[in-house]
């Protein structure tokens with residue numbers, strides 16, 4: 001078993017680490033803003049990419065939602081799905097595209113059940129991934145808020161009209 005998988009199977013520790021790191025970034029946001037988000041992005045990116053690659057097999061989408069997906073990277077799904085599995089999960093819980101691989105959404109759900117802080121965020125609906133953010137630091141995108149903005153042309157979640165049956 002790889003080190004990354006071993007760590008991912010301990011999501012409780014990872015979510016605590018995430019919360020502490022998140023608080024740290026929020027605390028230092030004024031300083032980061034003063035130094036310039038773009039500059040700090042450049043400094044941060046290599047370390048973020050390396051660390052998250054080892055632990056989560058990160059693809060640097062720039063819109064990290066790991067804590068809402070059982071500390072399991074949704075971009076490792078062959079279809080890059082960010083709102084749960086497709087209809088093709090096999091009876092043994094494996095992927096329809098890669099039969100040897102367990103569906104990452106099965107793993108995400110199992111891990112989320114071990115998470116007391118963010119586990120229920122599995123039920124949150126995620127906005128479509130904005131490919132323009134690919135390769136940038138998700139931490140900086142979190143601070144600037146660009147990671148919660150839908151890509152241009154997409155309707156924001158609260159603006160989706162709800163259909164009522166008469």
Ligand code: SF4
Nearest residue numbers: 058059060061064073
């Ligand atoms: S959600 Fe995006 S930033 Fe987070 S681990 Fe996956 S590819 Fe990397």
